[in-house]
Amino acid sequence: MRANKNSKTTFAKKFVGGVAVALAVALFFALMTAAGFVIYINTDADIDVNAISPENSLPKVYDANGNLTSYCAAEEIRTDGENIPENLKKAFVALEDKRFFDHHGVDYIRIAGAFVANVRSGRRAQGGSTITQQIVKNAFLSNEKSFSRKLKEARLAVSLERRMTKDKILETYLNMLYFGSGEYGVKNASRRFFAKEVKDLSLAECAILAGIVKSPTKYNPINNPENSIERAKLVLSLMKEQGMITDNEYNAAINENVVIADDKSALDFDRTYVVNALSEACDILKTDEKGLRAQGYKLYTYLDVQRQNALKGIIDDNAYYIDENALFAALDCDVKTGGVRALFSNFAVDFGEFRRQAGSVLKPLVCYAPAFEAGALAPASVLDDAPTDFNGYSPENYGGKYYGKISARDAIAYSLNIPAVATLRQIGVQNGYRALADMGFRLSENDDNLSLALGSTADGVSFIEILSGYLTLACGGTHRRATFIKYIEDRNGNIVYKNFENGGKRVFSEETAYLMTNSLISAAKYGTAKKLSSLNFEVASKTGTVAAGNGNADAYNVSYTTRDCVLFWQGSERYDCPISSKITGGGLPTLACKDYLTEVNLGFTPENFSVPKGISEINIDKISYEKDGKIIAASDSAPERYVVKEIFPYFNMPEEKDSSFDYPTAKGLEASVDGNKVTITFTADPHLNYKVVKRSLFTDDKVILNAENEAGELTVTDTADGILGYNRYVVVPYYIDDLGRETIGEIYTVPVGW
Numbered sequence: 001m002r003a004n005k006n007s008k009t010t011f012a013k014k015f016v017g018g019v020a021v022a023l024a025v026a027l028f029f030a031l032m033t034a035a036g037f038v039i040y041i042n043t044d045a046d047i048d049v050n051a052i053s054p055e056n057s058l059p060k061v062y063d064a065n066g067n068l069t070s071y072c073a074a075e076e077i078r079t080d081g082e083n084i085p086e087n088l089k090k091a092f093v094a095l096e097d098k099r100f101f102d103h104h105g106v107d108y109i110r111i112a113g114a115f116v117a118n119v120r121s122g123r124r125a126q127g128g129s130t131i132t133q134q135i136v137k138n139a140f141l142s143n144e145k146s147f148s149r150k151l152k153e154a155r156l157a158v159s160l161e162r163r164m165t166k167d168k169i170l171e172t173y174l175n176m177l178y179f180g181s182g183e184y185g186v187k188n189a190s191r192r193f194f195a196k197e198v199k200d201l202s203l204a205e206c207a208i209l210a211g212i213v214k215s216p217t218k219y220n221p222i223n224n225p226e227n228s229i230e231r232a233k234l235v236l237s238l239m240k241e242q243g244m245i246t247d248n249e250y251n252a253a254i255n256e257n258v259v260i261a262d263d264k265s266a267l268d269f270d271r272t273y274v275v276n277a278l279s280e281a282c283d284i285l286k287t288d289e290k291g292l293r294a295q296g297y298k299l300y301t302y303l304d305v306q307r308q309n310a311l312k313g314i315i316d317d318n319a320y321y322i323d324e325n326a327l328f329a330a331l332d333c334d335v336k337t338g339g340v341r342a343l344f345s346n347f348a349v350d351f352g353e354f355r356r357q358a359g360s361v362l363k364p365l366v367c368y369a370p371a372f373e374a375g376a377l378a379p380a381s382v383l384d385d386a387p388t389d390f391n392g393y394s395p396e397n398y399g400g401k402y403y404g405k406i407s408a409r410d411a412i413a414y415s416l417n418i419p420a421v422a423t424l425r426q427i428g429v430q431n432g433y434r435a436l437a438d439m440g441f442r443l444s445e446n447d448d449n450l451s452l453a454l455g456s457t458a459d460g461v462s463f464i465e466i467l468s469g470y471l472t473l474a475c476g477g478t479h480r481r482a483t484f485i486k487y488i489e490d491r492n493g494n495i496v497y498k499n500f501e502n503g504g505k506r507v508f509s510e511e512t513a514y515l516m517t518n519s520l521i522s523a524a525k526y527g528t529a530k531k532l533s534s535l536n537f538e539v540a541s542k543t544g545t546v547a548a549g550n551g552n553a554d555a556y557n558v559s560y561t562t563r564d565c566v567l568f569w570q571g572s573e574r575y576d577c578p579i580s581s582k583i584t585g586g587g588l589p590t591l592a593c594k595d596y597l598t599e600v601n602l603g604f605t606p607e608n609f610s611v612p613k614g615i616s617e618i619n620i621d622k623i624s625y626e627k628d629g630k631i632i633a634a635s636d637s638a639p640e641r642y643v644v645k646e647i648f649p650y651f652n653m654p655e656e657k658d659s660s661f662d663y664p665t666a667k668g669l670e671a672s673v674d675g676n677k678v679t680i681t682f683t684a685d686p687h688l689n690y691k692v693v694k695r696s697l698f699t700d701d702k703v704i705l706n707a708e709n710e711a712g713e714l715t716v717t718d719t720a721d722g723i724l725g726y727n728r729y730v731v732v733p734y735y736i737d738d739l740g741r742e743t744i745g746e747i748y749t750v751p752v753g754w
Helices: 001-042 084-098 108-121 131-140 148-160 168-177 185-194 202-212 225-241 249-256 269-285 289-294 307-314 359-374 408-413 417-427 429-438 451-455 461-473 510-526 586-600 622-628
Strands: 060-062 299-300 328-332 340-345 382-385 406-408 484-488 495-498 541-546 550-558 564-571 616-619 643-649 666-674 677-686 689-696 702-708 714-717 727-736 741-743 748-750
Touching: 001 643, 060 269, 084 131, 084 168, 084 202, 084 225, 131 148, 131 168, 131 382, 148 168, 185 202, 185 666, 202 225, 202 249, 225 249, 249 748, 269 289, 269 299, 269 340, 269 484, 307 328, 307 340, 328 461, 328 586, 340 495, 359 408, 359 417, 359 461, 359 510, 359 550, 359 622, 382 408, 406 408, 408 417, 408 510, 417 429, 417 451, 417 666, 429 451, 461 541, 461 550, 484 541, 510 541, 510 616, 541 748, 550 586, 616 622, 616 741, 622 643, 622 741, 643 689, 666 748, 677 689, 677 727, 677 748, 689 714, 702 714
Parallel strands: 060 299
Antiparallel strands: 299 484, 328 340, 328 564, 382 406, 484 495, 541 550, 550 564, 616 643, 666 677, 677 714, 689 702, 689 727, 727 741, 727 748
């Protein structure tokens, strides 16, 4: 037993000794690595200080002609160091790099702390970059997460500090930062968020600006004021802890009532386009805006400067603003490519993220197009527009007006609510929901209900989603997402992304898309979008209005030709502060749409929509259609006034055909004589006219009945004259053709007393 114990002791001693040796070796190599790291980063690197400038921090976004956009070419973002308040510098240093004035480009203490924290968490939870390192990374390096890149970053930072003073480095940093809402540099951010110059910022405002940079969306003071204030409080507490401000200064700043100005006068009309293009590029490349700039990407867009100027000129017109609180936004998209060629708004907005209730503009996409696709409906189908309770859901028409029996075409044109809900119920909510999802709409499980027919969604929809839905119709049923980006190049000129212009997912057949388009052309001719009726080319259009309180929150017009797909919107940012109820989709947005389409198509007339081979225009019998709601093909001989022209897909043609005009008849003819009283009875066809003529050998013919377009059983009585044998009655069915001539069918002679 003792021998075994001695054996274990010997093994333990050997093990402990081996571990000690291993630790010593590891420590030696760690020290050697650290020494090598220090030696490497302190070796001077060739660095171009001139390449580090606020102007170079701007993203590179080009228009459709390959020219740098005016916003990205701007040079008015720089502010000199003497105009930057000390509190603003301290706020950034406290939050981003508290030993900034003590290190020489690399903070070894911070690196060690970050290393320990990352080891403890088992992941890369913290970074150790200084302000100087962030500058050189954005100017010279990629966003790659690798040890070699960090080494280069550290070496360049040390070299930069040998060539530039601390104050100059901090000035450069503050001038090149992105603050969200399209604002680069503290000068523009100060003007935009607080409507004041940088030198006039209060301590609390300085803290807000410092807090934004980590996440310009999350901490944006315009869109997320609560997050912004909480972040600013963190900045102020760090400044107090680090002895940069006193307790009194801290308390005063915490209690300051900061007013967020959202100064729209600072908006460059090119800026909103650029901001949206950058947002889309970040989604495409799975990076953030810092990554876009750091890797030197060049974004080539569809921006058409002439159209952009035209759109700005239209929306800037005071005639479109009857409510000073109304926001206005518009997009113009190329039907062929899906490229957004022009965009304008009088407020900062990400058109892919700004979510609204869609109202009636969703009806064609969620109700009618899926119903056309399923063969459950055609434009001529008769719907019932009357107050209806759909198992507890009882929507009403706008203004409380109801039409009774009405065609699907007219229900679409007049944007009626009851037929839309009934149609969605008929095809099943899931089918409408699926169609929207296939067109790129982001829906929630709470949207699986009949209110979806009227554009009511749990989280709203974006302008880009709406525009993309109508692009699907304009492109013959193939979904194409509205996009700002044509292609993206890296800093070496390699194309890393290209919009697949000819691709897309088929959502509806060509026949369905045309049926929907043709119905929306009617909306532009005589429906809610009739302000477009004076245009000399085909335009399909849909309007929508979302009520809120005692006013309206959203008013839309979405229209498309074979060339353009456009969206015009007026509304309020908050549903509890609506705009005037006088602003509706069929009003100012439609008027602006008409003026814009007129201007951009001067000297150019868009082609008509092409009719797919599977669509036929068929004459349907007007009397059967209007009287009984039955869709029957008209007789080939029918005069125009008895015909309704309507289009049908090959799989949903009328199965019956009227024959009334082929050879007019008087059906069920009967005659009887009681003494000298004559009674003639027959069944009249409402398509035809009938004459009953009394003829005698001794007198002129006498018309005793002239019935025009009557239906059902007709009875005529007469008293025979003189000798019965010389009387007879002639029944003549006839109609008046398009040339005004009587076309007579089978003549019936009723002899009396022969």
